[in-house]
Amino acid sequence: MFELIGIPPQALFGQLLLGLINGAFYAVLSLGLALIFGLLNIINFTHGAQYMMGAFVAWLMLRYAGIGYWPSLIVAPVVVAVVGIVIERLLLRRLYHLDHLYGLLLTFGLALIIEGTFRQIYGISGQPYAIPKELSGGYDLGFMFLPTYRAWVVLASLAACLGTWLLIEKTRLGAYLRAGTENATLVRAFGVNVPVMVTLTYGFGVALAAFAGVLAAPIYSVNPLMGSNLIIVVFAVVVIGGMGSILGSVITGYALGLIEGLTKVFYPEASSTVIFIIMAIVLLIKPAGLFGRAT
């Protein structure tokens, strides 16, 4: 086998694939965050906990109701979205007239409650979730081994991102949403029910997080803390990309995942900090973020 700059290709492509998968999660999560921020002006700190809830709902359904992976992929996001909608209606709604930071503080508190509750019930050790048999196994590509499930994760997240993009850019509902992001009062004056739209947007953003959680369940073990460390990295991704454009947050997510994977190959010590370092550099050069608008 040949070698690339002293690195065996299996290791290189293996890490790149891992990076791509991390990037897939970054993209879906930061997409949800950007959607919610656009209309609600709230940074949803509960996003990581909701991602974790998605994985847990899938696991619970399999364990106690025998409902498998494929139905979970739809049902779990819906369940978590309903919980999210209740949160928006009962709690978040009361804060829209205040400084946005209160929304951050409230959702931070909610994240602590959700994570604490799951930790209290299920402990911090991970629960295994088997890969569905249709997606087990893999392909030998010659230069590397490609597990089917990992390929599926990348494809599914790409599909979710593309679907969201089409929904927002090409449909009437999406047009309302974009208009609402620009000027909610004016859209309301035209007779669009903005409060319902806000609720649905929050639900949709949360559902995306839960969808990522179900995708992650067979790869990472399902545990109550799986979301909290991830969400901080996603915050950095959002700062780097800027929350101005949907495509921007998707591209930034994938690109940073790949960069992280490459760092694991060439300088593993920095792999957990490289995204934060990139964030610092971006802040120095282009404070509004790569795709952001100056505010």
Place this chain on the structure above:
Amino acid sequence: MRLYWIALAVAAVAAVFAPTVLYPVFLMKALCFALFACAFNLLLGYVGLLSFGHAAFFGFAAYATGHAAKVWGWNPEFAVLAGTAVATGLGLAFGALAIRRQGIYFAMITLALAQMVYFFSLQAPFTHGEDGIQAIPRGELFGLFDLRNTETMYFFVLAVFAGGLWLIWRTVHSPFGQVLKAIRENEQRAVSLGYKVDHYKLTAFVMSAALSGLAGSVKALVFQLASLTDVHWHTSGEVVLMTLLGGMGTVLGPVVGAFLVVTVQNYFATFGAWVTIIQGVIFVVVVLLFRRGIVGELNALWLRLRRRSVPAATTPPAAARPGVEPAAHEPPPRKRRVGEGS
């Protein structure tokens, strides 16, 4: 004004005799976190900047102090200074980056930078990873006071706390502090008046980081331990909670909040994740029901009572008074900012 001096005297007497009633280590822990929360409040309550990464200054200063005292054998005063200096440097770097964005982005950037410090602490050899720096010697302060004696240690912590609080009080009530409040109320206006807003923000950030570092350094000596818990984002969240619960934008609020949160931690320490759940509930309740915090609400109540007893003509309008929200039937002039109300 006389009331303040009486209250201060009572507090001083209570602080001196407290270790005879309460467990001294608990008091020292609460005092360290109180100073930490006050330092944090300087930024949130008086400049309106919400940092979600203050654990980095607190925890990394603890590591620096521990390393200086244990490996280099420095005296406690120099070890604490070393920790504070490291936190100051870190604060300068992080502050310069973070003030380039405002509001929610500021919070996310500080959180991300602090997470970087966490990962660094996890990997760097001198922090000893999961074990942390253990058995940090307390040593003798100025070569005179033996800090291994718990009582002496308590008075050292008390002195540091009082000094830190005094410094914050002086800063807030100085012309510099007035400019900070002006930035909190209306940043554009402050810019248009010719203030170099970024300089003021950065100075406040560095001060806040340095005092947080001081608190962390002393904490490392109290527990003789510097660990990953101190740099974790959870600690950053706790200091936000202390300030919010006690009352941001009040000098004493964070102290009250810190004592309450540390008490909750001590009582529920053996109940697993319950501490986290309770902290989350407090966050939600405070944000929804009393955003001014305990001290802020008491202040407002006190002013309302006094206004009733004094003829109306001599009192300024409610909106102009500290700690008083405009009455509910008046339309709010604009969105209320975090930390407003003092």
